[in-house]
Amino acid sequence: MAEFQHSVSLDAQKCIGCTSCLRQCPTEAIRVRDGHAVIRSELCIDCGRCVRVCQHKAKRAVFDSLSDIDPKYKWRIALPAPALYGQFDELADIGELLQGLLELGFDDVYEVARSAEIISECTRRYMRKPNILKPVISSACPAIVRLIRIRFPELCDHVLPILPPVEYASRAAKASALQKYPTLMPEEICTVFISPCPAKTSYAKNGLSQTKSSIDYVISISDVYKQLSGKFGKGREFTMRSKAGIAGVKWASSGGEVEGLYLDRYLAADDMDNAIQVLDAIENGKLPALEFVELNACPGGCVGGAATVENPYIARSRLLSFRRGLPNYRNYLHLEDKEPDYIPPDAMVDNPIKDYVPPERFSEDRFEAMRMMAQMDEIYERLPQIDCGSCGAPTCRTFAEDVVKGECRMEDCIVLLKRHLQAQKEGAEK
Amino acid sequence: MSALHFHFEIDGMDFSSAGDASVAVKKKLRQLGFPSDVIRRCSIAMYEGEINMVIHADGGTADVMVYPDKVVMVLEDHGPGIPDVELAMKEGYSTSTEQIRNMGFGAGMGLPNMKRYTDSLEIETQVGVGTKLTMVVSV
Numbered sequence: 328m329a330e331f332q333h334s335v336s337l338d339a340q341k342c343i344g345c346t347s348c349l350r351q352c353p354t355e356a357i358r359v360r361d362g363h364a365v366i367r368s369e370l371c372i373d374c375g376r377c378v379r380v381c382q383h384k385a386k387r388a389v390f391d392s393l394s395d396i397d398p399k400y401k402w403r404i405a406l407p408a409p410a411l412y413g414q415f416d417e418l419a420d421i422g423e424l425l426q427g428l429l430e431l432g433f434d435d436v437y438e439v440a441r442s443a444e445i446i447s448e449c450t451r452r453y454m455r456k457p458n459i460l461k462p463v464i465s466s467a468c469p470a471i472v473r474l475i476r477i478r479f480p481e482l483c484d485h486v487l488p489i490l491p492p493v494e495y496a497s498r499a500a501k502a503s504a505l506q507k508y509p510t511l512m513p514e515e516i517c518t519v520f521i522s523p524c525p526a527k528t529s530y531a532k533n534g535l536s537q538t539k540s541s542i543d544y545v546i547s548i549s550d551v552y553k554q555l556s557g558k559f560g561k562g563r564e565f566t567m568r569s570k571a572g573i574a575g576v577k578w579a580s581s582g583g584e585v586e587g588l589y590l591d592r593y594l595a596a597d598d599m600d601n602a603i604q605v606l607d608a609i610e611n612g613k614l615p616a617l618e619f620v621e622l623n624a625c626p627g628g629c630v631g632g633a634a635t636v637e638n639p640y641i642a643r644s645r646l647l648s649f650r651r652g653l654p655n656y657r658n659y660l661h662l663e664d665k666e667p668d669y670i671p672p673d674a675m676v677d678n679p680i681k682d683y684v685p686p687e688r689f690s691e692d693r694f695e696a697m698r699m700m701a702q703m704d705e706i707y708e709r710l711p712q713i714d715c716g717s718c719g720a721p722t723c724r725t726f727a728e729d730v731v732k733g734e735c736r737m738e739d740c741i742v743l744l745k746r747h748l749q750a751q752k753e754g755a756e757k
Numbered sequence: 758m759s760a761l762h763f764h765f766e767i768d769g770m771d772f773s774s775a776g777d778a779s780v781a782v783k784k785k786l787r788q789l790g791f792p793s794d795v796i797r798r799c800s801i802a803m804y805e806g807e808i809n810m811v812i813h814a815d816g817g818t819a820d821v822m823v824y825p826d827k828v829v830m831v832l833e834d835h836g837p838g839i840p841d842v843e844l845a846m847k848e849g850y851s852t853s854t855e856q857i858r859n860m861g862f863g864a865g866m867g868l869p870n871m872k873r874y875t876d877s878l879e880i881e882t883q884v885g886v887g888t889k890l891t892m893v894v895s896v
Contacts, residue, residue, distance in 0.1 A: 480793040607780050610797060611804040612870065688790040693825050696789045697761055704761075728788075 334373050334389040334528035334545075339363050341385035346716035348377035348386055353599040354477065358729070359719035369686040372477065373529040374470040374599055374624040375633030388525035388634050391544040393432060400517040400543070402508070404500045405433040406493060409440040409571070409579035410523040410629040411548050412649065413642030417560030421569035421576075421649060427555045429567065433519070436567065437500035440575030443492040444658040445499075446674070447574060447587035450489060454588065454618060455668040460485045462594070462609060462617035465584055466676070467491045470526035470624035471602055477686055479606045488676045492578065493520055493527060495674060497541040517543035521551050523579075523632030524625060538677050547634035572657040573650050580643040581628035585621045595621040597628050689732070703727045711742040760822040760829070761785075767807050767834075769816025772862075778819050779804035782830075789823065791896065798874040798894050799828050805867045806832040806890060812857055813837065814888065827876075827895045838884035846872065 344362040356370035357377060364377075364386070378386045396403060405428045412421050425436045446467075454463065466472055466487040475482050490498075497518040504516050522528060522545045531542040577583030581597035594617055596605045602622040608614050625631035627639030635642065662669060689696040706727040713723070718739045720726035729735045738744055763785065765778035783800040803819065810817040814836020822829040839845045848869045853862065872878045875892040882888040 478787070481797040607776070607783075610783075610800060611776065611779060612801050613776075613804070685787055685790060685793075687784070687787045689788050691790065693790055697823065697825065700785065700789060701761055 331368065332529065332532040333366070333368060333371055334525040334532065335366065335371065335375060335378060336387050336389050337364055337366065338385045338387060341383045342381075343383055343385075344719075345382070346721075347380050347382055349716050349719070349721045351376050351380045352721065353603060354474070355721050355725055357721065358734075359716075370477065372470045372473040372624075373524075373526040374474075375525045376599060376624075378525065378633040388528065388547065390522070390525075390528060390547040390550060390634065391519075392546060392550060393519075396517065396519065396544055399515070401515040402434045402504055402511055402517070403432070404504060404516065404518045405431075405436045406439050406496050406500060406518050406520045406542070407436065407551075408493070408521055408523050408527075408548065408629060409438070409443065409576045409646070410632060410635055410642065411521055411551065412440075412576060413579060413630050413645040414548060414552050414635065414637045415556065415559055416645070417557075418645075419560060420565075421571070422567045423559050423563070423565045424555070425567040425569065426565035427558055428521075428551070431551070431554055435500070435504065437496055437503070437518075438569065438571045438575070439493050439496045439520075440569075440571035440578065441658045442496035442499060443575040443578040443584075444572060444587070444656050445660060446489060446492045446495055447584070448660055449670045449674045450487060450619075451588055452662075452668050452670050453487065453489060454590065462614060462620045463487050464609075465619070465621045467578070467584060467621075468526065468623050468629075469530035470524070470599075471622045473526070473529075474599075474602070474624075475606065478603075479610055480685070482606060482610060485609070489670065489674055490676060491530070492575075493522075493530075493542065494540060498673070501541065519544040519546060521546055521548055523548050523629045523635045525633060526624060548632070549634050549636050552636045569653075570657060571653075572655050573653045574655045575658065576646055576649060576653070579629045579646055580639070581623050582621065583628065585619055588619055590618045592617050593619040593621070595623075597623040597631070598626040599624050689728075699731045703731045706730050706737070709737075709743070710740060713742065715742065717741045760824045761789075763821045763823070765819040765821070767810045767816045767819055767832075769811055769814065772811060775807050775811045776804050778807055782821050785821075785823070786828070791828075795828070795894055795896055799830065801874045802871045802892050802894065803830055805870045806830065806892070808862055809867045810834045810836070812853055812862055817887075825896075827893055830875075830890075830892045830894075832890045832892075833887065834889075835887040838886055838888055839880070839882045840884050842880055842882065 342363045344359045348364055349357050354370045356367045358365050375388055378388050418424055428436050464485045500518055501516050520542050528545040531540045531545045534540040574587045582595040585593040585595050596602055630642040631639035689699045707724055710723040718726050720729050768774055779800050782803050783796055786796045814834035817834030820831045844850055846868050876895045877893045879891040
């Protein structure tokens, strides 16, 4: 499998090697080496928490910009995430925002919220299937899906085998453009996702398992915000109308997806620590009664993504204010003549996640791994166990691992070094 | 090769930390490269054992010995002991209080799950003295 392309990067000029991101990384993927943060590719899930907590703006989410779009594309379709709708204070109608996107140079707009409604419908059908593993875990947050792959491989079979809304939206947008404009060639059409987070950029770059994503570019919500902010609510004319219902728009915040499933026993958790606790509980069989679990890596859901502008709770409140006048659903598959658990094949993930390589594994040889762990425990006992982070590892335990792996030396622990120097000084004085 | 030995103290007063040892063991086994089904079985058995010790025995200790081909988990407490082991092994049988059940525990699946997910489960128990469980999960 090709190397995973990440979408979180570091501006080494700005990074002063502090411990903010080091301590916050949920997979302990960050080390500070030679005064700068270094991300371990195999452990990074692109959740973007380091981007959010960096006080020096050194951690960056990597996005495309509008000028990156290849001129060979004659038809550029914007795919706005519903979280975008909650960013603008003065926005009274989603249609005005969609019009704004056209003015930025897009030829058409296809709302991800529309596909979210379709995915909800497919999920309701999936939940009727007999013999599925429960709880079913949402596939919408790519950081969560990657976390499951890395850390909870036994739960891979619980992940909903249905496309995330943005992927379905990209495919549907291209198909409908071809239908509407028969002179267009498929290679002349591109989709540009307007994303709340870096994890979705990684998804677009890497796809799921072996399946390539159909999304061509990903630009950030904050980028679009900069260009559109202040333009709304001035009585301008707009002809664009939102084609999504409130159920699709609600996907932007935590709990929005499960609400559309009409289930009795579900759970929605957001923020990485909560998500990890829930996954641990599912793995231990602690939540047997649940039917569906929605997990979002960001606080508040997608509205809390590292590439958004507004506070997630304010954004959510604005999303709810659009509720007025909007029907719940506006997008349907019209499958009345099909079995109640029929799902159109084009909504299914064609290659379920299977390729598991344990990235935390010390060594391929179990004897060697055991020897390393014994040595690690021995080193840990000698460490101060205060998790200060000065050595560049998030905890004393991870430092012990790094020493055993030969990535750093005992002397890198400044607390031990200080004790050592103190002892030497006292020895000399005596 | 001698086993790796991990020792955990299970705090009897604290429901919120019940499961911590299970999570810690899971991480160690991942780092050692054990197959994921072995990790899951150990984690479930450990978790059930921890919860049992918190509910019934005011805590105790867990010792986990990891061999290249098997994981041995020994859980020991000084709780009330199990008067009728056969009955306690029955699915759904529980002596937990209403309060505990309201917290979502005490469904009577603890020991049955431990048996189900391990290759062997040995119970040494004496009423009024305590209980020692030895569970083995083989690779």
